[in-house]
Amino acid sequence: MSDKRLVYLDNSATTPVDPRVLEEMLPYFQDKFGNAASRNHSFGWVAEDAVDQARERIAKLLGADPREIIFTSGATEGVNLAIKGVANMYRRKGNHIITAKTEHKAVLDTCKALERQGMEVTYLDVNRQGLVDLEELRAAIKDTTILVALMFANNEIGTIQPVKEIAKICAENKTLFFSDATQAVGKVPVNVKDMGIHILAFSGHKIYGPKGVGALYVSRKNPRVKLTAQIDGGGHERGMRSGTLNVPAIVGLGKACELAGEEMEAETVRLQALRDKIDHELLQMEEVVLNGAKESRLPQLTNISFKHVEGEGLMMTFNENIALSSGSACTSASLEPSYVLKALGLGDDLAHSSLRISLGRFTTEEDVDYAIERIRDGVNHMRSLSPIWEMYQEGIDLDSVEWSEH
Numbered sequence: 103m104s105d106k107r108l109v110y111l112d113n114s115a116t117t118p119v120d121p122r123v124l125e126e127m128l129p130y131f132q133d134k135f136g137n138a139a140s141r142n143h144s145f146g147w148v149a150e151d152a153v154d155q156a157r158e159r160i161a162k163l164l165g166a167d168p169r170e171i172i173f174t175s176g177a178t179e180g181v182n183l184a185i186k187g188v189a190n191m192y193r194r195k196g197n198h199i200i201t202a203k204t205e206h207k208a209v210l211d212t213c214k215a216l217e218r219q220g221m222e223v224t225y226l227d228v229n230r231q232g233l234v235d236l237e238e239l240r241a242a243i244k245d246t247t248i249l250v251a252l253m254f255a256n257n258e259i260g261t262i263q264p265v266k267e268i269a270k271i272c273a274e275n276k277t278l279f280f281s282d283a284t285q286a287v288g289k290v291p292v293n294v295k296d297m298g299i300h301i302l303a304f305s306g307h308k309i310y311g312p313k314g315v316g317a318l319y320v321s322r323k324n325p326r327v328k329l330t331a332q333i334d335g336g337g338h339e340r341g342m343r344s345g346t347l348n349v350p351a352i353v354g355l356g357k358a359c360e361l362a363g364e365e366m367e368a369e370t371v372r373l374q375a376l377r378d379k380i381d382h383e384l385l386q387m388e389e390v391v392l393n394g395a396k397e398s399r400l401p402q403l404t405n406i407s408f409k410h411v412e413g414e415g416l417m418m419t420f421n422e423n424i425a426l427s428s429g430s431a432c433t434s435a436s437l438e439p440s441y442v443l444k445a446l447g448l449g450d451d452l453a454h455s456s457l458r459i460s461l462g463r464f465t466t467e468e469d470v471d472y473a474i475e476r477i478r479d480g481v482n483h484m485r486s487l488s489p490i491w492e493m494y495q496e497g498i499d500l501d502s503v504e505w506s507e508h
């Protein structure tokens with residue numbers, strides 16, 4: 103195909119660095135290359151000042167105190183430090199953690215690792231919208247529960263959990279509450295104090311900052327949370343995360359947070375209108391369903407299944423021109439239907455036929471119009487080749503058909 107257009111609609115996977123972020127970072131690679139821990143000369147002071155400013159900008163976006171911000175290499179490390187750090191530190195108090203089946207692998211695999219070391223983990227179910235049931239959460243808490251780990255917003259379907267209510271239940275039961283807010287920070291208002299979150303992780307590269315940097319908020323007061331370090335060394339970051347700070351990346355993360363705070367409101371209005379246009383146009387098609395919550399959802403993301411169409415094949419009709427994700431995860435050799443969609447109650451076929459479209463700061467209305475057209479054409483094309491679609495159109499009840507094995 104001669105169409106040279108390339109539209110990026112996979113902003114939930116990663117975002118490009120905002121040019122304003124890059125500009126602030128550049129001096130810290132060369133002229134201002136000092137080690138922020140060098141307390142005895144001006145190279146160190148300049149770097150330390152830059153780190154302090156970044157800490158303040160991040161704290162401001164989260165409604166936290168700058169001293170409550172720990173720099174990490176990204177959300178995966180933040181999640182590991184939060185969950186393992188609590189499990190190690192509060193071992194005498196208990197060995198039970200509560201999380202949900204739709205969490206990111208960073209959380210699920212960390213919990214699995216702890217289970218192998220004797221921790222007990224409860225994985226809550228979610229409803230069709232992807233929401234946890236607050237009564238189920240309440241009932242799951244026991245004397246030995248030391249942590250509730252529930253994400254703020256889901257990376258595949260965008261569902262936003264009732265974080266404030268979850269926090270209230272945790273407070274009533276004197277259990278720590280950790281939230282993986284990687285998809286929420288910078289996209290929707292997140293205020294750790296108002297919401298009652300005790301530990302929160304997020305990442306630079308999902309908010310137009312650089313890859314390989316993130317931050318962990320750790321409450322210092324009511325409650326004062328202590329985490330066992332997972333990386334030992336020079337005692338940086340209040341002893342919770344040693345290692346020379348990645349100053350340019352931290353500067354970038356700080357700038358990204360400042361911009362997110364300034365632009366979130368206007369950006370949300372613009373992107374939600376574009377997202378709603380996609381929903382409106384694509385959901386008009388026959389045999390199409392929206393996955394996850396319609397209302398309690400990130401403004402810039404949608405996840406839609408096109409029945410009787412295989413998502414990976416559908417993507418091949420446009421993936422030279424449009425980048426987005428399907429509901430199948432490439433695990434080494436095989437195509438597995440998304441465990442998030444399956445947890446909502448979708449069958450394998452519907453999970454395999456889904457697309458996640460995630461918009462971002464640099465998405466234009468032309469991008470969206472083009473994508474709608476190409477996706478619609480792709481679905482129609484795939485269906486025109488499909489005997490199953492033909493049967494559906496002839497009114498055959500596909501659930502009653504007995505498929506022969508061969």
Ligand SMILES: *Cc1c(COP(=O)(O)O)cnc(C)c1O
Nearest residue numbers: 176177178206208257284285305
């Ligand atoms: C991207 C993502 C992560 C992992 O973040 P990294 O910084 O890439 O390690 C964790 N949780 C959620 C919800 C994410 O979207």
